[in-house]
Amino acid sequence: MDYSVIFSYMYTEIALTGVIVAALLYDLIAGKRGRRFFHPVMCTLMLLFIAGTVFPYHKDSGEIFGGMYVYTPVYGIVKSVLAIGTLIVFLQAGSWLRREDTRFKRGEFYVLTLSTLLGMDFMISAGHFMMFFIGMELASVPMACLVAFDKYKGNSAEAGAKYILSALFASGLMLYGISFLYGTTGTLYFDDMPAKIDGSALQILSMVFFFSGLGFKISLVPFHLWTADTYQGAPTAVTSYLSVISKAAAAFTLMVILVKVFAPMTEYWQLLLYIVIVLSITVANVFAIRQKNLKRFLAFSSISQAGYIMLAVISGTPYGMTSLIFYVLVYMVANLAAFGVIAAVEQNSGGKMDMDDYNGLYKTNPRLSIIMTLALFSLAGIPPFAGFFSKFFIFAAAFEEGFHVLVFIALINTVISLYYYLLVVKAMFINSNDSPIATFRSDTGTRLGLVLCLAGVLALGIASSVFDGISLYSFGLMQ
Amino acid sequence: MVQMEYYLIVSTVMMFVGIYGFLTRRNLLAMLISVELILNSVDINFVVFNRFLFPGQLEGFFFSLFAIGISAAETAVAIAIIINIYRNMKNIQVRNLDKMKW
Numbered sequence: 225m226d227y228s229v230i231f232s233y234m235y236t237e238i239a240l241t242g243v244i245v246a247a248l249l250y251d252l253i254a255g256k257r258g259r260r261f262f263h264p265v266m267c268t269l270m271l272l273f274i275a276g277t278v279f280p281y282h283k284d285s286g287e288i289f290g291g292m293y294v295y296t297p298v299y300g301i302v303k304s305v306l307a308i309g310t311l312i313v314f315l316q317a318g319s320w321l322r323r324e325d326t327r328f329k330r331g332e333f334y335v336l337t338l339s340t341l342l343g344m345d346f347m348i349s350a351g352h353f354m355m356f357f358i359g360m361e362l363a364s365v366p367m368a369c370l371v372a373f374d375k376y377k378g379n380s381a382e383a384g385a386k387y388i389l390s391a392l393f394a395s396g397l398m399l400y401g402i403s404f405l406y407g408t409t410g411t412l413y414f415d416d417m418p419a420k421i422d423g424s425a426l427q428i429l430s431m432v433f434f435f436s437g438l439g440f441k442i443s444l445v446p447f448h449l450w451t452a453d454t455y456q457g458a459p460t461a462v463t464s465y466l467s468v469i470s471k472a473a474a475a476f477t478l479m480v481i482l483v484k485v486f487a488p489m490t491e492y493w494q495l496l497l498y499i500v501i502v503l504s505i506t507v508a509n510v511f512a513i514r515q516k517n518l519k520r521f522l523a524f525s526s527i528s529q530a531g532y533i534m535l536a537v538i539s540g541t542p543y544g545m546t547s548l549i550f551y552v553l554v555y556m557v558a559n560l561a562a563f564g565v566i567a568a569v570e571q572n573s574g575g576k577m578d579m580d581d582y583n584g585l586y587k588t589n590p591r592l593s594i595i596m597t598l599a600l601f602s603l604a605g606i607p608p609f610a611g612f613f614s615k616f617f618i619f620a621a622a623f624e625e626g627f628h629v630l631v632f633i634a635l636i637n638t639v640i641s642l643y644y645y646l647l648v649v650k651a652m653f654i655n656s657n658d659s660p661i662a663t664f665r666s667d668t669g670t671r672l673g674l675v676l677c678l679a680g681v682l683a684l685g686i687a688s689s690v691f692d693g694i695s696l697y698s699f700g701l702m703q
Numbered sequence: 704m705v706q707m708e709y710y711l712i713v714s715t716v717m718m719f720v721g722i723y724g725f726l727t728r729r730n731l732l733a734m735l736i737s738v739e740l741i742l743n744s745v746d747i748n749f750v751v752f753n754r755f756l757f758p759g760q761l762e763g764f765f766f767s768l769f770a771i772g773i774s775a776a777e778t779a780v781a782i783a784i785i786i787n788i789y790r791n792m793k794n795i796q797v798r799n800l801d802k803m804k805w
Binding site: 353357358368369372382384391393395400402403406411412 | 770
């Protein structure tokens with residue numbers, strides 16, 4: 225067997241495994257003095273990893289291990305997007321990891337985070353349900369450890385318990401669905417399955433069970449109950465990772481599987497998604513309005529954003545896939561900017577995280593306030609920023625396929641979401657406060673991460689080459 | 704020979720007993736046991752489908768092997784987190800996990 229084929233298609237995963245091993249060895253060998261440079265070393269390694277894998281080595285798609293692992297250029301693009309997001313999370317986690325009570329276990333943070341990233345990469349590239357399942361579990365088991373990372377704080381442990389039990393339950397339901405798919409088709413390969421799917425009642429049941437497993441990862445509305453608690457209790461760096469990277473990988477995988485495997489049942493999953501989208505966007509918006517804690521607030525905002533992402537999935541067209549990846553990219557920079565500001569304020573003010581604490585922040589920390597404002601504008605979709613364009617593409621993708629009422633409901637909800645995003649802006653700029661958070665200087669890593677996010681928010685919408693570049697490789701339902 | 708339907712009845716009962724237990728039990732370990740019931744019912748399903756419907760293949764057997772291994776890993780993490788909760792609050796009743804709500 226020619227091993228060079230494996231290397232040429234699986235280069236992202238192999239390089240990432242190398243980074244994980246390097247992190248483990250560095251933690252082991254470096255000693256107390258060397259570990260002070262852990263953060264810059266890891267950021268440099270991630271940068272090298274991204275630089276080495278961002279340009280696809282192949283222009284055509286291929287598969288190895290008898291079709292269990294599939295490579296297409298668009299998967300490579302999504303993996304690069306996820307890796308860039310992870311780098312930004314690392315940059316922003318620096319000051320938290322240098323703190324007294326987390327310093328001794330920072331090696332674990334890097335290894336666990338990169339393990340989940342590896343799992344997501346395998347999940348995206350899966351061509352077989354077993355590969356997909358292993359990738360998903362590799363992404364969710366270390367994630368539970370990360371959520372419970374601050375183990376001497378009650379909230380973190382509580383969040384970890386809620387996350388791992390819901391994750392187990394969801395993956396059990398998903399496996400039950402997959403088992404009936406196997407029973408009715410006799411295969412688990414994505415390529416062989418569509419020919420044997422005929423839309424019988426048992427297959428619809430198993431599709432719904434399967435969908436609930438991924439819906440949990442994306443935190444769509446009937447499966448969202450863990451989201452707010454886990455987001456609030458987890459350390460802020462982990463929350464930002466969870467809300468962006470994990471969600472993006474699961475959403476993309478869901479689209480790939482619905483389009484590839486469940487193509488003969490399009491009318492059923494479109495109906496399912498229709499209901500789920502309306503519920504996600506509306507319920508999450510209503511709950512977001514009444515939140516006082518900023519992390520909970522962003523949790524509900526991320527649920528409603530997940531609903532918008534599903535608008536791209538429901539179309540099932542190549543244009544829909546392009547707009548999904550673009551939306552995920554834009555959502556990533558905006559959300560990471562917002563979480564970066566929250567993390568910086570939390571680190572420098574002794575854990576303040578309520579909306580009232582942000583009153584008058586503009587007077588003391590004008591730059592952070594402006595970054596937060598731009599990020600929230602982008603999340604809400606206000607025109608000059610990238611968020612407007614990504615929302616526009618998503619709506620266009622769904623509108624083209626005839627979901628007019630759905631797009632109308634989503635548009636109304638965009639207006640509602642503008643209200644609660646502006647509540648935070650109002651707190652920072654208008655509300656008066658006798659004792660606002662004192663002026664502080666955040667560390668270099670946080671600033672670098674925020675600048676990267678800000679550049680993304682400002683430039684991604686205007687640089688049309690990004691969207692065009694993605695659209696060259698996207699695929700959709702075979703008509 | 705025992706027919707396939709009987710095995711499927713057992714696995715379906717296990718599945719829904721697991722769901723019922725997960726939703727009604729108020730102890731973290733009992734909830735974990737209920738989830739294990741769900742995962743085991745899935746393993747039975749895979750093995751039975753493979754044995755009776757597609758006897759020439761091995762996909763279902765291998766899937767259930769991997770599912771058993773992965774669920775063991777998940778359980779280990781879950782128990783570690785439950786022990787951590789016990790250390791923080793001295794019991795593992797769900798009603799005490801109410802620091803964060805709504």
